[in-house]
Amino acid sequence: MSSNSVSSALDGQHFRHVVGHLASGVTVVTTRTATGPHGMTASSVTSLSLDPPMMLACLNRAAPTAHAVSESGRYAVNVLGQEHAHLAQQFAVPSEDKFRGVGLTAGEHDLPLLAEALAHIECEVVEEITGGTHSIFVGRVLSASAGQGQPLTYFRGGFGRFEFARDDAVYRRARTQVLERQYAAGAVLHLDDLAHELGVDAASAFYALTRLAADGLVQRDPSRGYVITPFDVTTSDATFDARSAIELGVIALTAHHLDVEQLAELRRRFEQMAALLVGERFLDFDSYLDANYAFHEHLVSLAGNPALTAAFGSLSIKTVMTRSFGSTPVTSQDFIDAQRQITEGLERRDAAAASAGVMRYTELAKQRVREILAHTGGRL
Ligand SMILES: Cc1cc2nc3c(=O)[nH]c(=O)nc-3n(C[C@H](O)[C@H](O)[C@H](O)COP(=O)(O)O)c2cc1C
Structure with missing residues (x-):
């Protein structure tokens, strides 16, 4: 450990700083009561058990959403993707109109689900445990579904994105190929061809392409796809x-x-x-x-x-x-x-x-x- 050892008189700010080193995903926990949908950003969400499938969500009892979950006895975990930091911010601020501009779909169990989320998990509360200022909602999983994409992450008070070590290696290989001019300037780089040449799946090849685009080595052409940027x-x-x-x-x-x-x-x-x-x-x-x-x-x-x-x-x-x-x-x-x-x-x-x-x-x-x-x- 490099610095900041824990002192016996642990103040809140110090603890917040230290615990901020624990990287997490970001979710929006939603529920529905007679007054309508409720939702809040939560990173203290985790899977608890596989058999039976169970989840935990730790929500501050001072938050109206925590009361709504207590009342409805159900909640949905909406896992956010890396392009959803704006949703995390929107649902982290108390508001009368938390859901403004947010696309919703109805879950199998009548919970409001964020249409854009990477994954949805609907739960029924089987136990509510008090832990300090928070309620720990133990949930039995009723339904679970996931789409495509990369997760939003949270670390030391800031949002970021997740990176597979193997994806970075694939990107470096793809970049070497572009720099060594294996493709002509202006040539189209097809996702499937790149994946085949690198011997990786489409997700890794896509990650490489987006990094190459950020480097300016390829450009996204609306009609042709990814094109090798000419350089003169x-x-x-x-x-x-x-x-x-x-x-x-x-x-x-x-x-x-x-x-x-x-x-x-x-x-x-x-x-x-x-x-x-x-x-x-x-x-x-x-x-x-x-x-x-x-x-x-x-x-x-x-x-x-x-x-x-x-x-x-x-x-x-x-x-x-x-x-x-x-x-x-x-x-x-x-x-x-x-x-x-x-x-x-x-x-x-x-x-x-x-x-x-x-x-x-x-x-x-x-x-x-x-x-x-x-x-x-x-x-x-
Ligand atoms: C990245 C992030 C993670 C958060 N995680 C939690 C959490 O796990 N539990 C919690 O009670 N509040 C968490 N919050 C704070 C709530 O989102 C915030 O208090 C929100 O206003 C509560 O909504 P409500 O008051 O409308 O119910 C988090 C906020 C952010 C930005």
């Missing part, structure tokens, strides 16, 4: 020039009043990046890409200007670098030399030297993309 010199020139303009602006604004800590962090990030280039090769392209991004992100953040930081964040730098430099392990120490020039220039508060480093680095990057594209007939 205009795209890369525009991106590198835009980054250069931002960085030159940051240097002009800040070079003369940088503090020691800002510079130490820049130096630390530079060294981390430099260590990932051995000779004229990347030790590991993904780690280099992250380190390179972290270096330039910090450089831009020196201005303390949210508009500049946002502009930098919108540049798709990682996509452009992955599309070009990521297609070959070969690179050049010249890149590191130019970035050293930026770092050392700023350490000397020498704006001209640092700016010259940015311009040199930009030209090197643009030139390198041209070399890579020359091997591929102008498109990747």
Whole structure:
């Protein structure tokens, strides 16, 4: 265990923080009474027994939904998918109109079911146990059904999504195939073909495709499906020039009043990046890409200007670098030399030297993309 050991005088806030490390799924527990449907977001829901099938839902007795479940003697667990954070939020706030805009279907046992949910489990309450502020509703399962999709998760107070370790490996293989140009620019990547080529099921292949789309390596075309994004010199020139303009602006604004800590962090990030280039090769392209991004992100953040930081964040730098430099392990120490020039220039508060480093680095990057594209007939 790394930190925050439990003290004997355990206060609520501390407990909330510690227990927030227990990741969970997210559900909406619903029921129906004479006054209509009721529902609340709940993560303290779990399966209890398989034979007979039973569930637990732990609901705060102060919540009207808990009273409604007591009264009706039934509840439904609606398991939310990763795109349903808005529903989790809507059902976590007391409201007269909790169900506004929410599609409902009637369950087999007349419970209101959220139409979009990943899975539905209808239960009959067989026991209500008091635990602190909560009621633990022990439910006998009356019906259960599940659809397709990935679950919404909750961890340390934030929503997230679930990722299979094996799916990540499949995505990395698919990405290597795209970067190694096994598919032509503009070609359609069919889900079934990709699944077949990778030897995985359609769900894993679909996950890989959505990650590739987030990387900008494939694009969703409404009529054709997933298409390999063409990449050419205009795209890369525009991106590198835009980054250069931002960085030159940051240097002009800040070079003369940088503090020691800002510079130490820049130096630390530079060294981390430099260590990932051995000779004229990347030790590991993904780690280099992250380190390179972290270096330039910090450089831009020196201005303390949210508009500049946002502009930098919108540049798709990682996509452009992955599309070009990521297609070959070969690179050049010249890149590191130019970035050293930026770092050392700023350490000397020498704006001209640092700016010259940015311009040199930009030209090197643009030139390198041209070399890579020359091997591929102008498109990747
Ligand atoms: C992710 C998440 C999980 C939650 N889990 C629970 C839970 O398991 N039990 C509970 O009583 N409240 C839980 N809550 C809080 C309730 O959703 C919240 O108090 C809600 O307003 C209760 O609805 P009601 O007052 O209309 O009945 C959770 C809230 C969030 C955002």
